[in-house]
Amino acid sequence: MPPLAIRLHGVRKTYGALVAVDGLDLVVPEGTCVGLLGPNGAGKSTTMRMLTAQAIPDAGEIEVLGHRLPGQSKSARALMGVVPQLDKLDTTLTVEQNLVVFTHLYRIRRTERRAAVERALGIANLADRRDTRVDKLSGGMRRRLLIARALVHRPRLVLMDEPTVGLDPQVRQEIWALIDALRSEGVSILMSTHYIEEAERLADTVTVMSHGRAVAAGVPDVLIAEHCGAEAVEVYGPPARLAEVEAGAQAIGLRTRRTGTSVALLRLQDATGPVPPGERRPANLEDVFVLLTGEEIT
Amino acid sequence: MTTAPPPGPRLHRLERSAVMGVLVREVINFSSYWRSVTVSSTVEPTIYLLAFGFGFGSLVAKVQGLDYVEFVGTGTVATAVMFASVFTTMFGTFVKREYQRTYDAILAAPVDTEELVTGEVLWVAARAGVYGTAPLVVAMLFGLDPSWGMLAVPPIGFITGFGWASFGVLIAAILKSIDHFSYVTSIVITPVFLVAGTYFPLDGLPEWAQVAGHFNPLYHCVQLVRHAAFGWHGWTDAGHVGALLVFGAVMWRLAIWRSRERLID
Numbered sequence: 154m155p156p157l158a159i160r161l162h163g164v165r166k167t168y169g170a171l172v173a174v175d176g177l178d179l180v181v182p183e184g185t186c187v188g189l190l191g192p193n194g195a196g197k198s199t200t201m202r203m204l205t206a207q208a209i210p211d212a213g214e215i216e217v218l219g220h221r222l223p224g225q226s227k228s229a230r231a232l233m234g235v236v237p238q239l240d241k242l243d244t245t246l247t248v249e250q251n252l253v254v255f256t257h258l259y260r261i262r263r264t265e266r267r268a269a270v271e272r273a274l275g276i277a278n279l280a281d282r283r284d285t286r287v288d289k290l291s292g293g294m295r296r297r298l299l300i301a302r303a304l305v306h307r308p309r310l311v312l313m314d315e316p317t318v319g320l321d322p323q324v325r326q327e328i329w330a331l332i333d334a335l336r337s338e339g340v341s342i343l344m345s346t347h348y349i350e351e352a353e354r355l356a357d358t359v360t361v362m363s364h365g366r367a368v369a370a371g372v373p374d375v376l377i378a379e380h381c382g383a384e385a386v387e388v389y390g391p392p393a394r395l396a397e398v399e400a401g402a403q404a405i406g407l408r409t410r411r412t413g414t415s416v417a418l419l420r421l422q423d424a425t426g427p428v429p430p431g432e433r434r435p436a437n438l439e440d441v442f443v444l445l446t447g448e449e450i451t
Numbered sequence: 452m453t454t455a456p457p458p459g460p461r462l463h464r465l466e467r468s469a470v471m472g473v474l475v476r477e478v479i480n481f482s483s484y485w486r487s488v489t490v491s492s493t494v495e496p497t498i499y500l501l502a503f504g505f506g507f508g509s510l511v512a513k514v515q516g517l518d519y520v521e522f523v524g525t526g527t528v529a530t531a532v533m534f535a536s537v538f539t540t541m542f543g544t545f546v547k548r549e550y551q552r553t554y555d556a557i558l559a560a561p562v563d564t565e566e567l568v569t570g571e572v573l574w575v576a577a578r579a580g581v582y583g584t585a586p587l588v589v590a591m592l593f594g595l596d597p598s599w600g601m602l603a604v605p606p607i608g609f610i611t612g613f614g615w616a617s618f619g620v621l622i623a624a625i626l627k628s629i630d631h632f633s634y635v636t637s638i639v640i641t642p643v644f645l646v647a648g649t650y651f652p653l654d655g656l657p658e659w660a661q662v663a664g665h666f667n668p669l670y671h672c673v674q675l676v677r678h679a680a681f682g683w684h685g686w687t688d689a690g691h692v693g694a695l696l697v698f699g700a701v702m703w704r705l706a707i708w709r710s711r712e713r714l715i716d
Contacts, residue, residue: 166716168716199716202716205558205559206715207555207558207559207714207715207716208715208716209715209716227462227561227562227563228462228561230559230560230561231462231561235556235559235560237552237555237556237559239552239555241551241552241553241555241556242556243476243479243480243553244551245480245483245484246479246480246483250479253475253479254472254475254476254479255560257471257472257475257476258469258472258473258476258557258560258561258562259472259560259561260468260469260472260561
């Protein structure tokens with residue numbers, strides 16, 4: 154197993170009576186992309202904040218690139234880049250000025266700053282927009298600039314908090330291509346998301362979070378096979394019919410997942426009787442998530 | 452299993468490069484709004500100078516042996532410094548923290564709260580030191596004689612501005628709503644700038660007010676600027692500098708402490 158870029162062990166974080174993260178164990182091997190999957194309120198953003206020491210855990214151990222947090226967080230932050238969920242750019246500055254600011258904050262040597270900015274502009278495909286003020290950029294360009302800003306110092310680890318939330322499908326594809334290129338360069342990535350497709354496409358392994366805990370972790374295909382089997386049967390119909398199908402399926406040992414217009418029957422290999430007829434489809438990560446957390450991903 | 456070994460030297464507290472990073476960000480941002488700030492930071496104290504200088508100046512011939520315009524012209528420097536520092540940081544840091552979320556982005560880089568606050572305060576103090584000279588320049592147009600000692604006014608403004616900028620950061624970190632800033636303006640800022648010896652000497656006030664005035668950092672700034680313009684007073688001025696340094700140091704540490712509480716969960 155490669156060395157770890159991130160190791161969390163038994164991490165707990167509370168805000169008054171609210172337990173945001175509850176005994177979280179998480180590892181990110183170097184050079185891999187780990188997807189942190191969970192609904193709103195699962196503790197993903199708090200976990201991200203703890204990894205930059207903007208939130209201090211009440212208990213547990215956090216280690217990032219060999220540095221213990223929170224004590225050595227500044228040294229760890231020098232080696233990582235962060236793509237926040239909210240945009241947090243200086244909107245009255247140009248694209249290039251935003252990057253120049255971060256070359257200073259990341260202590261890039263004077264002689265290397267120009268090249269670092271050019272490289273980041275190239276990665277994010279924003280070279281022709283270098284002189285554009287940020288408040289004149291589209292949402293997709295701003296997100297690309299956030300990624301460029303996080304990469305300006307060639308980090309070994311990138312934290313991405315919901316990198317494509319709120320973007321249209323075409324822009325999302327562009328961001329995915331960018332993340333994929335990073336991954337292939339060997340940069341370690343921890344990416345929180347609530348988009349199943351994003352996790353399936355980009356993550357080497359996923360950790361499913363619910364109520365502050367990791368409820369499952371592994372390679373997506375393995376998790377799907379382990380928790381849902383190879384196939385699912387989707388049955389459509391009026392609510393009364395779906396309730397009837399659901400009860401019948403559970404009686405023969407199947408797990409079920411209810412959505413608005415259908416019920417999905419999972420773990421077909423466990424059936425002790427005939428499986429109700431319906432549309433067969435491959436089981437997916439969303440099935441795993443809903444099965445483990447009882448929550449639909451929106 | 453542990454994570455990969457650290458590749459380089461560990462970073463420490465209050466590093467120059469981190470403070471410089473924060474300063475560079477401020478300087479680059481300043482290039483996009485310097486005009487409006489320059490107007491507001493110089494016009495307001497100049498209006499005070501003209502209103503008091505020529506309004507009261509027509510009623511009062513001399514104060515402490517100085518023409519009233521000279522008295523007010525030098526005193527208003529302190530007001531300009533305070534306004535340029537305390538309001539900038541009070542509103543500026545609150546907006547950057549709560550609305551623009553700028554500090555979240557900076558603190559995700561290798562910069563800690565101590566360096567962030569220090570960089571912000573140094574920058575605003577430097578601005579205050581420069582803008583604080585505006586009333587002096589205007590007073591010169593109306594008869595104030597230039598002197599070599601006036602070259603000390605920007606550094607005096609810087610030291611004073613450092614303390615007031617830190618005070619502004621502290622207030623922004625304590626208060627939860629921007630609406631509550633009006634309490635601070637009414638209860639703290641206004642009395643401080645009125646009872647600093649800017650527009651009238653403290654000698655004429657009741658004894659308790661005179662004593663209280665000596666605890667007013669702005670009073671020490673006013674005295675230093677007057678002495679820079681009209682003649683130094685030796686150890687007395689060293690005492691004024693000391694008072695401003697203590698005020699700055701205390702406010703700086705308090706600002707860091709409260710900002711850390713506010714920014715780090």
